[in-house]
Amino acid sequence: MAMSKRKHARSGCLDCERFNNDPESLESVFRNLRIMCSAYASVRGDSGLCSYDDRFRLPRSACEYYKPRRRSARG
Protein backbone atom coordinates (compact mmCIF):
# COMPACT_ATOMS: atom_id res chain seq x y z
CA MET A 1 0.00 0.00 0.00
CA ALA A 2 2.76 2.37 0.98
CA MET A 3 4.60 1.50 -2.20
CA SER A 4 1.47 2.07 -4.19
CA LYS A 5 1.00 5.49 -2.61
CA ARG A 6 4.59 6.45 -3.37
CA LYS A 7 4.14 5.35 -6.95
CA HIS A 8 0.94 7.33 -7.24
CA ALA A 9 2.52 10.37 -5.67
CA ARG A 10 4.96 10.46 -8.57
CA SER A 11 2.10 10.51 -11.08
CA GLY A 12 1.01 14.04 -11.87
CA CYS A 13 -2.46 15.54 -11.99
CA LEU A 14 -2.39 15.50 -15.78
CA ASP A 15 -2.84 11.71 -15.73
CA CYS A 16 -5.37 11.71 -12.92
CA GLU A 17 -9.05 10.93 -13.42
CA ARG A 18 -10.01 13.68 -10.94
CA PHE A 19 -8.19 16.38 -12.91
CA ASN A 20 -10.18 18.43 -15.40
CA ASN A 21 -8.33 20.84 -17.69
CA ASP A 22 -10.76 20.89 -20.58
CA PRO A 23 -11.09 24.59 -21.53
CA GLU A 24 -14.77 24.39 -22.44
CA SER A 25 -15.57 22.72 -19.15
CA LEU A 26 -13.48 25.24 -17.18
CA GLU A 27 -15.32 28.13 -18.79
CA SER A 28 -18.59 26.62 -17.66
CA VAL A 29 -17.26 26.24 -14.11
CA PHE A 30 -15.79 29.75 -14.03
CA ARG A 31 -18.78 31.43 -15.64
CA ASN A 32 -17.28 34.92 -15.70
CA LEU A 33 -13.83 33.90 -16.89
CA ARG A 34 -14.44 34.78 -20.52
CA ILE A 35 -15.53 38.37 -19.79
CA MET A 36 -11.90 39.45 -19.74
CA CYS A 37 -9.87 36.27 -20.01
CA SER A 38 -10.20 32.78 -21.43
CA ALA A 39 -9.58 29.15 -20.62
CA TYR A 40 -7.92 28.94 -24.04
CA ALA A 41 -5.17 31.39 -23.00
CA SER A 42 -1.50 30.63 -22.48
CA VAL A 43 -1.64 31.92 -18.91
CA ARG A 44 -4.07 29.12 -18.04
CA GLY A 45 -2.03 26.66 -20.05
CA ASP A 46 -2.83 23.10 -19.01
CA SER A 47 -3.78 23.90 -15.42
CA GLY A 48 -7.03 22.42 -14.25
CA LEU A 49 -9.43 21.69 -11.45
CA CYS A 50 -9.18 18.75 -9.09
CA SER A 51 -12.60 17.27 -8.31
CA TYR A 52 -11.27 15.72 -5.10
CA ASP A 53 -10.28 18.91 -3.28
CA ASP A 54 -11.79 21.54 -5.63
CA ARG A 55 -8.44 23.24 -6.02
CA PHE A 56 -6.92 24.67 -9.18
CA ARG A 57 -3.66 22.87 -9.92
CA LEU A 58 -0.68 22.73 -12.22
CA PRO A 59 -0.61 19.52 -14.29
CA ARG A 60 2.58 18.24 -12.62
CA SER A 61 1.12 18.68 -9.16
CA ALA A 62 0.58 15.39 -7.32
CA CYS A 63 -1.05 13.88 -4.25
CA GLU A 64 -1.84 10.56 -2.60
CA TYR A 65 -5.39 10.52 -3.98
CA TYR A 66 -4.19 10.02 -7.53
CA LYS A 67 -6.55 7.93 -9.65
CA PRO A 68 -5.38 6.82 -13.10
CA ARG A 69 -7.23 8.44 -15.96
CA ARG A 70 -9.22 6.20 -18.26
CA ARG A 71 -9.38 8.54 -21.22
CA SER A 72 -6.82 11.06 -22.49
CA ALA A 73 -6.74 14.66 -21.24
CA ARG A 74 -7.88 17.59 -23.28
CA GLY A 75 -6.51 21.09 -23.28
Place this chain on the structure above:
Amino acid sequence: MASELKEKSPFLITEDWWAVYLGLGIVLIALIFFAAGGTLAPLAVAPPTWESFNTVTEHFKTNMAWYLLQLMVWLVIFTVSTTIMGFKAREYIPGFFILYVVSTAILVFGKWKFAHDHNLEPPIVALIVGLIVGNLFKLPKWFETSLRTEYYIKTGIVLLGATLPFILIVYAGPVAFVQATIVSICTFLTIFLTGTKLFGLEKPFASVLGAGGAVCGVSGSIAIGAATRARKEHISISICIVALWALVMIFFLTFYVKAAGMDEGIAGAWIGTSEFADAAGFAAASSVGGEKAVHAYTLMKVIGRDIWIGIWAFVLSIISVIYWEKKSSKSADIAQARVIWSRFPKFVVGFFLASVIMSVVSSFVGQEVFDDDLKPLVITPVKTLRTWTFIFTFLAIGLTTRFREIFQFGWKPLVVFTCGVVVNVPLGYFLSTVVFRSYWFSL
Protein backbone atom coordinates in the same frame (compact mmCIF):
# COMPACT_ATOMS: atom_id res chain seq x y z
CA MET B 1 -9.90 15.94 -36.32
CA ALA B 2 -9.88 18.88 -33.98
CA SER B 3 -9.42 16.67 -30.95
CA GLU B 4 -6.52 14.89 -32.65
CA LEU B 5 -4.82 18.20 -33.30
CA LYS B 6 -5.36 19.25 -29.70
CA GLU B 7 -3.62 16.12 -28.48
CA LYS B 8 -0.68 16.75 -30.76
CA SER B 9 0.20 20.40 -30.71
CA PRO B 10 -0.06 23.13 -28.09
CA PHE B 11 0.44 25.60 -30.93
CA LEU B 12 -3.09 24.88 -32.14
CA ILE B 13 -5.07 25.03 -28.93
CA THR B 14 -4.42 28.45 -27.44
CA GLU B 15 -5.89 31.74 -28.56
CA ASP B 16 -2.48 33.33 -27.98
CA TRP B 17 -0.79 31.40 -30.77
CA TRP B 18 -3.73 31.87 -33.12
CA ALA B 19 -3.61 35.60 -32.47
CA VAL B 20 0.05 35.50 -33.48
CA TYR B 21 -0.72 33.60 -36.69
CA LEU B 22 -3.62 35.86 -37.66
CA GLY B 23 -1.98 39.13 -36.66
CA LEU B 24 1.35 38.40 -38.30
CA GLY B 25 -0.43 36.86 -41.28
CA ILE B 26 -2.35 40.10 -41.90
CA VAL B 27 0.82 42.19 -41.52
CA LEU B 28 2.80 39.97 -43.90
CA ILE B 29 0.00 39.89 -46.48
CA ALA B 30 -0.22 43.70 -46.31
CA LEU B 31 3.54 43.88 -46.99
CA ILE B 32 3.34 41.35 -49.83
CA PHE B 33 0.54 43.35 -51.47
CA PHE B 34 2.65 46.49 -51.05
CA ALA B 35 5.71 44.83 -52.60
CA ALA B 36 3.57 43.74 -55.54
CA GLY B 37 2.34 47.30 -56.06
CA GLY B 38 -1.04 46.84 -54.38
CA THR B 39 -2.57 47.50 -51.00
CA LEU B 40 -4.99 46.04 -48.46
CA ALA B 41 -6.51 49.48 -47.99
CA PRO B 42 -9.85 48.85 -49.79
CA LEU B 43 -10.41 45.70 -47.70
CA ALA B 44 -9.62 47.60 -44.51
CA VAL B 45 -12.74 49.69 -44.91
CA ALA B 46 -14.42 51.42 -41.96
CA PRO B 47 -17.19 54.00 -41.55
CA PRO B 48 -16.06 57.62 -42.06
CA THR B 49 -16.52 60.56 -39.72
CA TRP B 50 -19.83 62.22 -40.58
CA GLU B 51 -22.24 65.04 -39.78
CA SER B 52 -24.87 64.39 -42.43
CA PHE B 53 -26.29 60.87 -42.74
CA ASN B 54 -25.97 61.19 -46.53
CA THR B 55 -22.23 60.76 -46.04
CA VAL B 56 -22.90 57.37 -44.47
CA THR B 57 -25.34 56.17 -47.12
CA GLU B 58 -22.99 57.26 -49.91
CA HIS B 59 -20.09 55.54 -48.18
CA PHE B 60 -21.95 52.25 -47.90
CA LYS B 61 -23.24 52.44 -51.48
CA THR B 62 -19.67 52.78 -52.68
CA ASN B 63 -18.04 50.28 -50.34
CA MET B 64 -20.66 47.61 -49.64
CA ALA B 65 -18.74 44.98 -51.62
CA TRP B 66 -15.61 45.66 -49.57
CA TYR B 67 -17.57 45.35 -46.31
CA LEU B 68 -18.91 41.99 -47.47
CA LEU B 69 -15.44 40.86 -48.46
CA GLN B 70 -14.03 42.00 -45.13
CA LEU B 71 -16.78 40.12 -43.31
CA MET B 72 -15.95 37.00 -45.31
CA VAL B 73 -12.25 37.30 -44.49
CA TRP B 74 -12.91 37.71 -40.75
CA LEU B 75 -15.41 34.86 -40.86
CA VAL B 76 -13.02 32.50 -42.58
CA ILE B 77 -9.96 33.17 -40.43
CA PHE B 78 -11.85 33.24 -37.13
CA THR B 79 -14.07 30.26 -37.96
CA VAL B 80 -11.19 28.06 -39.09
CA SER B 81 -9.09 28.91 -36.04
CA THR B 82 -11.89 28.57 -33.49
CA THR B 83 -12.99 25.29 -35.08
CA ILE B 84 -9.50 23.89 -34.64
CA MET B 85 -9.60 25.08 -31.03
CA GLY B 86 -12.79 23.07 -30.55
CA PHE B 87 -15.69 25.47 -31.12
CA LYS B 88 -18.61 24.59 -33.36
CA ALA B 89 -18.55 26.41 -36.70
CA ARG B 90 -22.33 26.21 -37.01
CA GLU B 91 -22.58 28.24 -33.79
CA TYR B 92 -19.66 30.58 -34.42
CA ILE B 93 -20.60 31.69 -37.94
CA PRO B 94 -24.09 33.13 -37.26
CA GLY B 95 -22.84 34.58 -33.98
CA PHE B 96 -19.92 36.38 -35.59
CA PHE B 97 -22.14 37.63 -38.40
CA ILE B 98 -24.32 39.41 -35.83
CA LEU B 99 -21.25 40.66 -33.96
CA TYR B 100 -19.89 42.17 -37.17
CA VAL B 101 -23.17 43.84 -38.15
CA VAL B 102 -23.63 45.36 -34.69
CA SER B 103 -19.96 46.45 -34.65
CA THR B 104 -20.48 48.21 -37.97
CA ALA B 105 -23.53 50.03 -36.58
CA ILE B 106 -21.54 51.05 -33.50
CA LEU B 107 -18.67 52.38 -35.61
CA VAL B 108 -21.16 54.38 -37.70
CA PHE B 109 -22.68 55.87 -34.56
CA GLY B 110 -19.29 56.49 -32.93
CA LYS B 111 -18.02 58.32 -36.03
CA TRP B 112 -20.96 60.73 -35.87
CA LYS B 113 -19.68 64.20 -34.98
CA PHE B 114 -22.48 64.57 -32.44
CA ALA B 115 -21.39 61.36 -30.69
CA HIS B 116 -17.75 62.45 -30.74
CA ASP B 117 -18.62 65.86 -29.29
CA HIS B 118 -20.47 64.13 -26.46
CA ASN B 119 -17.61 61.75 -25.64
CA LEU B 120 -19.49 58.76 -27.05
CA GLU B 121 -16.43 57.14 -28.61
CA PRO B 122 -16.94 53.75 -30.34
CA PRO B 123 -15.25 51.72 -27.54
CA ILE B 124 -17.55 53.18 -24.87
CA VAL B 125 -20.62 52.83 -27.10
CA ALA B 126 -19.75 49.18 -27.84
CA LEU B 127 -19.32 48.48 -24.17
CA ILE B 128 -22.57 50.18 -23.14
CA VAL B 129 -24.59 48.54 -25.92
CA GLY B 130 -23.14 45.16 -24.96
CA LEU B 131 -23.87 45.66 -21.27
CA ILE B 132 -27.47 46.70 -21.91
CA VAL B 133 -28.24 43.87 -24.34
CA GLY B 134 -26.36 41.25 -22.33
CA ASN B 135 -28.11 42.10 -19.09
CA LEU B 136 -31.62 42.68 -20.41
CA PHE B 137 -31.86 39.71 -22.77
CA LYS B 138 -30.89 36.08 -22.53
CA LEU B 139 -28.48 35.46 -25.38
CA PRO B 140 -28.60 32.11 -27.20
CA LYS B 141 -25.65 29.78 -26.64
CA TRP B 142 -24.72 29.74 -30.33
CA PHE B 143 -24.29 33.51 -30.22
CA GLU B 144 -22.14 33.37 -27.10
CA THR B 145 -19.71 31.09 -28.97
CA SER B 146 -18.64 34.08 -31.02
CA LEU B 147 -17.92 36.27 -27.97
CA ARG B 148 -14.21 35.50 -27.65
CA THR B 149 -13.01 38.72 -26.00
CA GLU B 150 -9.46 37.56 -25.38
CA TYR B 151 -8.98 36.20 -28.86
CA TYR B 152 -10.04 39.45 -30.49
CA ILE B 153 -7.99 41.69 -28.22
CA LYS B 154 -4.87 39.55 -28.61
CA THR B 155 -5.20 39.63 -32.40
CA GLY B 156 -5.60 43.40 -32.13
CA ILE B 157 -2.49 43.71 -29.96
CA VAL B 158 -0.40 41.79 -32.50
CA LEU B 159 -1.70 44.15 -35.21
CA LEU B 160 -0.89 47.06 -32.92
CA GLY B 161 2.73 45.88 -32.87
CA ALA B 162 2.96 46.75 -36.56
CA THR B 163 2.04 50.36 -35.82
CA LEU B 164 4.40 50.73 -32.86
CA PRO B 165 8.01 51.45 -33.92
CA PHE B 166 10.43 49.05 -32.26
CA ILE B 167 12.67 51.96 -31.27
CA LEU B 168 9.78 53.22 -29.13
CA ILE B 169 9.65 49.89 -27.31
CA VAL B 170 13.40 50.09 -26.71
CA TYR B 171 13.11 53.71 -25.52
CA ALA B 172 10.10 53.44 -23.23
CA GLY B 173 10.07 49.73 -22.42
CA PRO B 174 12.55 49.93 -19.51
CA VAL B 175 10.67 52.91 -18.02
CA ALA B 176 7.41 51.02 -18.35
CA PHE B 177 8.98 48.02 -16.66
CA VAL B 178 10.29 50.06 -13.71
CA GLN B 179 7.04 51.97 -13.21
CA ALA B 180 4.84 48.91 -13.59
CA THR B 181 7.02 46.86 -11.26
CA ILE B 182 6.81 49.48 -8.52
CA VAL B 183 3.03 49.63 -8.83
CA SER B 184 2.63 45.85 -9.16
CA ILE B 185 4.68 45.02 -6.07
CA CYS B 186 3.03 47.72 -3.93
CA THR B 187 -0.45 46.66 -5.06
CA PHE B 188 0.20 42.96 -4.56
CA LEU B 189 1.64 43.46 -1.08
CA THR B 190 -1.24 45.74 -0.11
CA ILE B 191 -3.86 43.20 -1.16
CA PHE B 192 -1.96 40.21 0.20
CA LEU B 193 -1.15 41.73 3.60
CA THR B 194 -4.58 43.32 4.02
CA GLY B 195 -6.23 40.05 3.09
CA THR B 196 -4.15 37.77 5.31
CA LYS B 197 -3.37 40.02 8.28
CA LEU B 198 -6.55 42.09 8.61
CA PHE B 199 -9.27 39.91 7.12
CA GLY B 200 -7.91 36.42 7.70
CA LEU B 201 -8.13 35.25 4.10
CA GLU B 202 -6.24 32.12 3.09
CA LYS B 203 -2.84 32.97 1.64
CA PRO B 204 -3.55 31.41 -1.79
CA PHE B 205 -6.82 33.39 -1.93
CA ALA B 206 -5.07 36.63 -1.04
CA SER B 207 -2.35 35.94 -3.61
CA VAL B 208 -4.94 35.24 -6.32
CA LEU B 209 -6.67 38.54 -5.52
CA GLY B 210 -3.28 40.28 -5.37
CA ALA B 211 -2.18 38.98 -8.76
CA GLY B 212 -5.54 40.03 -10.21
CA GLY B 213 -4.97 43.58 -9.02
CA ALA B 214 -1.25 43.81 -9.55
CA VAL B 215 -0.23 41.83 -12.60
CA CYS B 216 -2.70 41.14 -15.37
CA GLY B 217 -6.22 40.97 -14.03
CA VAL B 218 -8.22 37.78 -14.46
CA SER B 219 -5.30 36.18 -16.30
CA GLY B 220 -3.11 36.86 -13.28
CA SER B 221 -5.66 35.29 -10.96
CA ILE B 222 -5.84 32.15 -13.08
CA ALA B 223 -2.08 31.74 -13.39
CA ILE B 224 -1.42 32.35 -9.71
CA GLY B 225 -4.44 30.26 -8.72
CA ALA B 226 -2.82 27.21 -10.32
CA ALA B 227 0.63 28.01 -8.94
CA THR B 228 -0.66 28.24 -5.36
CA ARG B 229 -3.41 25.56 -5.68
CA ALA B 230 -6.16 28.02 -4.75
CA ARG B 231 -9.72 26.84 -4.08
CA LYS B 232 -12.21 26.90 -6.96
CA GLU B 233 -14.57 29.31 -5.22
CA HIS B 234 -11.72 31.69 -4.42
CA ILE B 235 -10.73 31.88 -8.06
CA SER B 236 -14.36 32.48 -9.04
CA ILE B 237 -14.64 35.31 -6.53
CA SER B 238 -11.40 36.86 -7.74
CA ILE B 239 -12.57 36.70 -11.37
CA CYS B 240 -15.82 38.48 -10.45
CA ILE B 241 -14.15 41.22 -8.39
CA VAL B 242 -11.43 41.88 -10.97
CA ALA B 243 -13.99 42.04 -13.79
CA LEU B 244 -16.21 44.39 -11.79
CA TRP B 245 -13.37 46.77 -10.93
CA ALA B 246 -12.02 46.61 -14.49
CA LEU B 247 -15.42 47.73 -15.79
CA VAL B 248 -15.66 50.52 -13.22
CA MET B 249 -12.17 51.72 -14.11
CA ILE B 250 -12.96 51.92 -17.83
CA PHE B 251 -15.57 54.60 -17.13
CA PHE B 252 -13.69 56.28 -14.27
CA LEU B 253 -10.37 56.58 -16.10
CA THR B 254 -11.97 57.73 -19.35
CA PHE B 255 -14.03 60.35 -17.55
CA TYR B 256 -11.17 61.60 -15.37
CA VAL B 257 -8.59 61.80 -18.17
CA LYS B 258 -10.95 63.79 -20.38
CA ALA B 259 -12.17 66.03 -17.56
CA ALA B 260 -8.62 66.77 -16.43
CA GLY B 261 -7.38 67.27 -20.00
CA MET B 262 -4.42 64.96 -19.43
CA ASP B 263 -1.76 64.47 -22.07
CA GLU B 264 -2.45 61.30 -24.06
CA GLY B 265 0.91 59.67 -23.37
CA ILE B 266 0.70 60.31 -19.64
CA ALA B 267 -2.92 59.16 -19.60
CA GLY B 268 -2.03 55.95 -21.44
CA ALA B 269 0.73 55.18 -18.95
CA TRP B 270 -1.60 55.79 -16.01
CA ILE B 271 -4.29 53.59 -17.51
CA GLY B 272 -1.60 50.95 -18.05
CA THR B 273 -0.87 50.74 -14.34
CA SER B 274 -4.46 51.28 -13.18
CA GLU B 275 -6.52 48.94 -15.33
CA PHE B 276 -6.80 45.28 -14.40
CA ALA B 277 -7.39 43.60 -17.75
CA ASP B 278 -5.87 44.15 -21.19
CA ALA B 279 -9.20 44.45 -22.97
CA ALA B 280 -10.64 46.87 -20.41
CA GLY B 281 -7.53 49.04 -20.58
CA PHE B 282 -7.69 49.24 -24.34
CA ALA B 283 -11.30 50.37 -24.07
CA ALA B 284 -10.20 53.24 -21.82
CA ALA B 285 -7.03 54.12 -23.76
CA SER B 286 -8.84 54.06 -27.10
CA SER B 287 -11.55 56.32 -25.71
CA VAL B 288 -9.28 59.03 -24.31
CA GLY B 289 -7.46 59.86 -27.48
CA GLY B 290 -5.32 58.75 -30.36
CA GLU B 291 -2.36 56.49 -30.93
CA LYS B 292 -0.17 58.05 -28.25
CA ALA B 293 -2.47 56.92 -25.45
CA VAL B 294 -2.81 53.43 -26.93
CA HIS B 295 0.96 53.11 -27.39
CA ALA B 296 1.75 54.28 -23.85
CA TYR B 297 -0.91 51.96 -22.45
CA THR B 298 0.43 49.00 -24.44
CA LEU B 299 3.99 49.59 -23.31
CA MET B 300 2.93 49.81 -19.68
CA LYS B 301 0.43 46.94 -19.62
CA VAL B 302 1.94 44.42 -22.00
CA ILE B 303 5.66 45.02 -21.47
CA GLY B 304 5.53 46.37 -17.93
CA ARG B 305 3.06 43.88 -16.48
CA ASP B 306 1.72 41.05 -18.65
CA ILE B 307 4.96 39.38 -19.72
CA TRP B 308 6.12 38.87 -16.13
CA ILE B 309 3.20 36.65 -15.09
CA GLY B 310 5.28 33.47 -15.48
CA ILE B 311 7.87 34.76 -13.03
CA TRP B 312 5.14 35.70 -10.53
CA ALA B 313 3.70 32.18 -10.88
CA PHE B 314 7.12 30.55 -10.43
CA VAL B 315 8.05 32.58 -7.35
CA LEU B 316 4.64 32.26 -5.68
CA SER B 317 4.58 28.53 -6.33
CA ILE B 318 7.88 28.15 -4.44
CA ILE B 319 6.69 30.38 -1.60
CA SER B 320 3.34 28.58 -1.31
CA VAL B 321 4.87 25.11 -1.12
CA ILE B 322 7.91 25.80 1.05
CA TYR B 323 6.67 28.56 3.35
CA TRP B 324 2.87 28.25 3.44
CA GLU B 325 2.50 24.47 3.25
CA LYS B 326 5.92 23.65 4.79
CA LYS B 327 6.59 20.97 2.21
CA SER B 328 9.94 19.84 0.85
CA SER B 329 11.60 21.94 -1.82
CA LYS B 330 11.53 18.76 -3.95
CA SER B 331 7.72 18.58 -3.83
CA ALA B 332 6.02 17.98 -7.18
CA ASP B 333 3.70 20.86 -6.29
CA ILE B 334 6.49 23.36 -6.95
CA ALA B 335 6.32 24.71 -10.45
CA GLN B 336 9.38 24.07 -12.59
CA ALA B 337 11.24 27.00 -14.11
CA ARG B 338 9.65 26.22 -17.44
CA VAL B 339 6.37 27.61 -16.07
CA ILE B 340 7.90 31.04 -16.77
CA TRP B 341 7.63 30.29 -20.48
CA SER B 342 4.51 28.11 -20.38
CA ARG B 343 2.51 30.91 -18.70
CA PHE B 344 4.06 33.61 -20.88
CA PRO B 345 1.31 35.33 -22.90
CA LYS B 346 2.44 34.15 -26.32
CA PHE B 347 0.60 36.84 -28.26
CA VAL B 348 3.35 39.19 -27.06
CA VAL B 349 5.74 37.26 -29.35
CA GLY B 350 3.57 38.30 -32.29
CA PHE B 351 3.40 41.87 -30.98
CA PHE B 352 7.20 42.12 -30.88
CA LEU B 353 7.67 40.41 -34.25
CA ALA B 354 5.13 42.69 -35.93
CA SER B 355 6.93 45.73 -34.52
CA VAL B 356 10.36 44.47 -35.59
CA ILE B 357 9.18 43.51 -39.09
CA MET B 358 7.52 46.85 -39.75
CA SER B 359 10.43 48.79 -38.25
CA VAL B 360 12.96 46.95 -40.43
CA VAL B 361 10.85 47.53 -43.55
CA SER B 362 10.39 51.21 -42.63
CA SER B 363 14.11 51.77 -42.21
CA PHE B 364 14.77 49.90 -45.46
CA VAL B 365 12.42 52.02 -47.62
CA GLY B 366 13.48 55.38 -46.18
CA GLN B 367 11.48 58.29 -44.77
CA GLU B 368 10.02 59.56 -48.02
CA VAL B 369 8.62 56.20 -49.15
CA PHE B 370 7.42 55.59 -45.61
CA ASP B 371 5.41 58.82 -45.50
CA ASP B 372 4.08 58.66 -49.05
CA ASP B 373 3.52 54.95 -49.55
CA LEU B 374 4.17 52.56 -46.66
CA LYS B 375 2.12 54.49 -44.12
CA PRO B 376 -1.07 54.95 -46.19
CA LEU B 377 -0.85 51.62 -48.02
CA VAL B 378 0.27 49.28 -45.24
CA ILE B 379 0.25 50.79 -41.75
CA THR B 380 -3.08 52.62 -41.99
CA PRO B 381 -4.98 49.53 -43.27
CA VAL B 382 -3.45 47.39 -40.52
CA LYS B 383 -4.50 50.03 -37.99
CA THR B 384 -8.06 50.03 -39.37
CA LEU B 385 -8.30 46.25 -39.11
CA ARG B 386 -7.01 46.56 -35.55
CA THR B 387 -9.85 48.98 -34.82
CA TRP B 388 -12.33 46.29 -35.94
CA THR B 389 -10.82 43.68 -33.62
CA PHE B 390 -10.99 46.17 -30.75
CA ILE B 391 -14.67 46.88 -31.40
CA PHE B 392 -15.41 43.13 -31.46
CA THR B 393 -13.60 42.98 -28.11
CA PHE B 394 -15.46 45.80 -26.39
CA LEU B 395 -18.81 44.56 -27.62
CA ALA B 396 -17.96 41.03 -26.43
CA ILE B 397 -17.00 42.35 -22.97
CA GLY B 398 -20.39 43.98 -22.60
CA LEU B 399 -22.32 41.03 -23.97
CA THR B 400 -20.61 38.49 -21.69
CA THR B 401 -20.93 40.56 -18.52
CA ARG B 402 -23.91 39.51 -16.39
CA PHE B 403 -24.13 41.67 -13.30
CA ARG B 404 -26.38 39.17 -11.52
CA GLU B 405 -23.63 36.55 -11.95
CA ILE B 406 -20.81 38.88 -10.98
CA PHE B 407 -22.20 39.99 -7.63
CA GLN B 408 -21.55 36.67 -5.95
CA PHE B 409 -18.88 37.47 -3.43
CA GLY B 410 -18.69 38.48 0.19
CA TRP B 411 -17.70 41.92 1.37
CA LYS B 412 -14.29 40.87 2.73
CA PRO B 413 -12.57 40.06 -0.59
CA LEU B 414 -14.18 43.12 -2.16
CA VAL B 415 -12.79 45.38 0.58
CA VAL B 416 -9.38 43.70 0.35
CA PHE B 417 -9.20 44.19 -3.41
CA THR B 418 -10.46 47.77 -3.07
CA CYS B 419 -7.56 48.50 -0.72
CA GLY B 420 -5.28 47.50 -3.58
CA VAL B 421 -7.15 49.81 -5.94
CA VAL B 422 -6.74 52.67 -3.46
CA VAL B 423 -2.96 52.18 -3.59
CA ASN B 424 -2.68 51.25 -7.26
CA VAL B 425 -4.52 54.17 -8.85
CA PRO B 426 -2.93 57.13 -6.99
CA LEU B 427 0.53 55.56 -7.11
CA GLY B 428 0.25 55.00 -10.86
CA TYR B 429 -1.02 58.57 -11.25
CA PHE B 430 1.93 59.98 -9.27
CA LEU B 431 4.51 57.98 -11.21
CA SER B 432 2.94 58.82 -14.59
CA THR B 433 2.33 62.51 -13.98
CA VAL B 434 5.37 63.40 -11.85
CA VAL B 435 8.23 60.88 -11.70
CA PHE B 436 8.21 59.59 -15.30
CA ARG B 437 6.19 62.44 -16.79
CA SER B 438 8.85 63.51 -19.31
CA TYR B 439 9.06 60.01 -20.84
CA TRP B 440 5.34 59.61 -21.38
CA PHE B 441 4.84 63.21 -22.47
CA SER B 442 7.50 62.92 -25.16
CA LEU B 443 6.43 59.48 -26.38
